[in-house]
Amino acid sequence: MSTNSKDLSRRLAAGTDDAPAILAPDRATLTHGGLRSLIKATAERLHALGIGRGDRVAIVLPNGPEMATAFVAVAATASTAPLNPAYRPDELDFYLTDIGAKAILVAENEAGPAVAVAERLGIGVLRLVVSPAAGIFTIEGAAIGPQATPDMAGDGDIALLLHTSGTTSRPKLVPLSHANIAASAAHIGATLGLTADDRCLNIMPLFHIHGLIAAVLSSLASGGSIYCTPGFNALRFFQWLGEARPSWYTAVPTMHQAILARAARNTEALAGARLRFIRSSSASLPARVMAELEATFGCPVIESYGMTEAAHQMASNRLPPGLRKPGSVGAGAGPEVAVMAPDGRLLKAGETGEIVIRGPNVTAGYEKNPEANATAFAHGWFHTGDQGVLDEDSYLRVTGRLKEIINRGGEKISPLEVDDVLMDHPAVAQVVTFAMPHDKLGEEVAAAVVLREGMGATENDIRTYAATRLADFKVPRKVVILDEIPKGATGKLQRIGLAAKLGLWR
Incomplete structure (x- = not known):
């Protein structure tokens, strides 16, 4: 057509x-x-x-x-x-x-x-x-x-x-x-119930699929508006919240955490906020952060799952009265979503495998890369490279990137599982679990941690806490406490290559 x-x-x-379409600070x-x-x-x-x-x-x-x-x-x-x-x-x-x-x-x-x-x-x-x-x-x-x-x-x-x-x-x-x-814009609009009355506060970079489609295009395609900031700035977020009067915003978890860290100093802006919902995507949102966001802003937090090859959205939790499951990225929200075994069999609820999708939002294929296409589009589905499991409600839990799964002497460990446990430690503000090279086991579990402002914890404190919640082979053998964890250009925490960046070898 x-x-x-x-x-x-x-x-x-x-x-x-x-109808308003594009707004910005100090502009008509x-x-x-x-x-x-x-x-x-x-x-x-x-x-x-x-x-x-x-x-x-x-x-x-x-x-x-x-x-x-x-x-x-x-x-x-x-x-x-x-x-x-x-x-x-x-x-x-x-x-x-x-x-x-x-x-x-x-x-x-x-x-x-x-x-x-x-x-x-x-x-x-x-x-x-x-x-x-x-x-x-x-x-x-x-x-x-x-x-x-x-x-x-x-x-x-x-x-x-x-x-x-x-x-x-x-x-x-x-x-x-x-x-x-x-x-994809239509899928996002339908999932979030976007109308001409909605306004998105955009803090995402616009060289990335998340900001371009989830924030800009879904807003414009629904007849709504978008308030375009110069980029994420946690110090100015609450000012923009008052100026733009948005009904929603979308961000990656590290941005949500930075906003929460400053919320107590911006009670007036919070009191005037009229957010209908908050959206999170592009990385796993810790359940504790979701709960804190909902308590702080008094609105539901909708975690979604997207990637560039799908023009962003693949799955999403639903607005009330629909289901929201902390720790899940929701049910298929546009394309078909399934979990597949290496031999191409589609797996049942509760079985772990590779997440695959197909639908009108999915790219026809990588350009000038037949080898990647042969692998990515095997068995009639697009292979995301993520590992996950569907539950009885067809809600998806992502257990990690296949390339990020830690192989400790044959034991396979999901870094997201370790992240979730360490995030429950009262002194931990941010964490990223990653593979650290090991001369005998091949890989060992390590974690980089940022502590909450005004709180203290040692490496041993965090390891001892993890040992009460995780099997011994999943407990990080090394915990590095940092002022800031290295991030990618879009604000996502990056696991692959982190051991080398931190100079770790065991």
């Missing part, structure tokens, strides 16, 4: 003409009608510059309203590839080359490595000029080719290109079609 220009702009910005509001006009004007400008359907535009912009609207507006005409502005020159060289970018879109006065690398690679540099209203921009730059055919993108065209994290291997390029992202 193809998508004409009117249908596409209405799908990307579904609200009434005068952009309406849905204004956003549809911006999509049309951007298409005309890109076509005049020689960019059309199938052409790839890397977007290297700071978080904020223009990053949100540039993603939506450029995707309506070409294929977008948002990149982390903090990338080093060698990283930019890899990503721009792998994407096959025809142009790169940067801020008006950008003079950093993105421009130098693009020019060296012969990639056209386009500059985004902002206006006083949130999200409104024009594009300046020299033509990159002859006038492009004035067509808008269709359902089968690639809207978004993102790379996997590449923690254990070369990052894989994930192309997501307009049909994929539209399906």
Whole structure:
């Protein structure tokens, strides 16, 4: 099915003409009608510059309203590839080359490595000029080719290109079609009951699938609005909460924990908050953190499960009166979700195996990577690389990444299980359990811990506590107490490679 220009702009910005769409600190509001006009004007400008359907535009912009609207507006005409502005020159060289970018879109006065690398690679540099209203921009730059055919993108065209994290291997390029992202936005909207009255406070980075689809696209596709911040800042969160008056926000667990740490100092903002729910995704949310969030904000916390290859959402807990199960990422919320044995058999409730999915939001396959596709799409399902188990209600519990499972002399240990136990220690604020190399066992269990402010505990205290709740072989043999645990670009705690970063060898 193809998508004409009117249908596409209405799908990307579904609200009434005068309904608010994009808001930002100290900026005038952009309406849905204004956003549809911006999509049309951007298409005309890109076509005049020689960019059309199938052409790839890397977007290297700071978080904020223009990053949100540039993603939506450029995707309506070409294929977008948002990149982390903090990338080093060698990283930019890899990503721009792998994407096959025809142009790169940067801020008006950008003079950093993105421009130098693009020019060296012969990639056209386009500059985004902002206006006083949130999200409104024009594009300046020299033509990159002859006038492009004035067509808008269709359902089968690639809207978004993102790379996997590449923690254990070369990052894989994930192309997501307009049909994929539209399906995922609709799944999220249905799960959360989003309407035109809802407003999301976005604190997620917009070079990542979580922020792009769960926050931006699901809000706009439901006719609602999004308040676009410059990025996560726990010190400013409560100020934004008062200014934006959102009905929800979505974040990763480390952000929720940082917000909770400052909640007691922001009682006035909390009293005025009118959150309908809080959403958590991209990493496992400790049950204690969920309980503290619900007690602090007086609203349900909905934990969801997503990944880039699924255009984000795969499973989710439900809003009341639906089921919410702490420790579970919920039931399938869009695609089919199952648990599979290595031989391709679908497993029953209570049996542990690899989590697999299939549905309209799932990528058709990695680009230029037949080996990865052969493995990832075996047996007619997409293999997530996560291990998990479904319960009698078809609610899913993720027990860990298959590559992160600790193999201690043949004993397989889920780091998430150890995390959950250590998080119940009264002095522990954050924890990440990981594999530490061992000369005889191959791997040993280790944990990095951040203590709660004003509380103390020793390595021995934490190990002794773990021994009361875990089998001996699961108890961390090494506990490292840190001021801060190293995180990835999206705020997720990273297990793989942590032993090397901390210089651990046993």
